[in-house]
Amino acid sequence: DSGVTQTPKHLITATGQRVTLRCSPRSGDLSVYWYQQSLDQGLQFLIQYYNGEERAKGNILERFSAQQFPDLHSELNLSSLELGDSALYFCASSVGGLAGEETQYFGPGTRLLVL
Amino acid sequence: GESVGLHLPTLSVQEGDNSIINCAYSNSASDYFIWYKQESGKGPQFIIDIRSNMDKRQGQRVTVLLNKTVKHLSLQIAATQPGDSAVYFCAENANTGNQFYFGTGTSLTVIP
Numbered sequence: 001d002s003g004v005t006q007t008p009k010h011l012i013t014a015t016g017q018r019v020t021l022r023c024s025p026r027s028g029d030l031s032v033y034w035y036q037q038s039l040d041q042g043l044q045f046l047i048q049y050y051n052g053e054e055r056a057k058g059n060i061l062e063r064f065s066a067q068q069f070p071d072l073h074s075e076l077n078l079s080s081l082e083l084g085d086s087a088l089y090f091c092a093s094s095v096g097g098l099a100g101e102e103t104q105y106f107g108p109g110t111r112l113l114v115l
Numbered sequence: 116g117e118s119v120g121l122h123l124p125t126l127s128v129q130e131g132d133n134s135i136i137n138c139a140y141s142n143s144a145s146d147y148f149i150w151y152k153q154e155s156g157k158g159p160q161f162i163i164d165i166r167s168n169m170d171k172r173q174g175q176r177v178t179v180l181l182n183k184t185v186k187h188l189s190l191q192i193a194a195t196q197p198g199d200s201a202v203y204f205c206a207e208n209a210n211t212g213n214q215f216y217f218g219t220g221t222s223l224t225v226i227p
Contacts, residue, residue: 002158043159043204043217058214090158099215100147100208106158 003027004093004107012113018079021110025072025093032074033104034066038087049074050097081114123202123222134192136221138205143186145207150179150190154201200225
């Protein structure tokens with residue numbers, strides 16, 4: 001158990017809908033990262049928040065957004081969902097804001113299925 | 116359309132044998148590397164890391180070797196056990212862009 005929690009574990013929805021994925025980092029970690037893992041793309045970095053502020057952006061679509069709250073939990077919002085958004089979404093956390101210098105610990109993931 | 120999955124390299128080893136999983140990284144500026152293990156239906160789990168000022172680092176039953184000359188990373192697992200069956204990823208950070216880049220992974224199957 002990494003100490004990172006994610007809810008829900010599974011999510012089934014329809015195209016065009018909007019969903020929110022939730023992540024709580026390990027106690028004491030200030031950074032939260034979101035990743036997408038699909039069958040044909042591997043593990044792709046989406047976005048990083050550090051202490052409530054956006055720190056780095058990866059391959060995140062404009063339909064997707066995230067935020068980190070004062071209690072450091074984070075939410076990833078996915079809107080206008082398409083079939084191709086079906087994937088595993090992972091959250092990771094690290095102590096500070098330097099992604100390249102720190103170990104990231106992953107949560108168990110949310111499996112999203114868009115029908 | 117038809118979906119095509121990642122064709123992961125696969126490695127099958129007999130229980131008790133040693134395993135070596137390889138990773139070629141892309142950026143010569145990368146200075147921090149992590150190996151992760153991902154079991155089916157679970158999130159990536161940290162195994163071991165190494166910085167570019169080292170060539171070798173050992174953990175419990177695992178050793179990571181770094182060859183900066185050829186940009187190659189390897190993970191050695193001693194006395195492989197059935198519980199080691201998983202997909203193993205290497206991650207590199209070129210210290211630019213503030214993110215990790217993950218390899219596609221190698222699927223390890225341990226035969227009892």
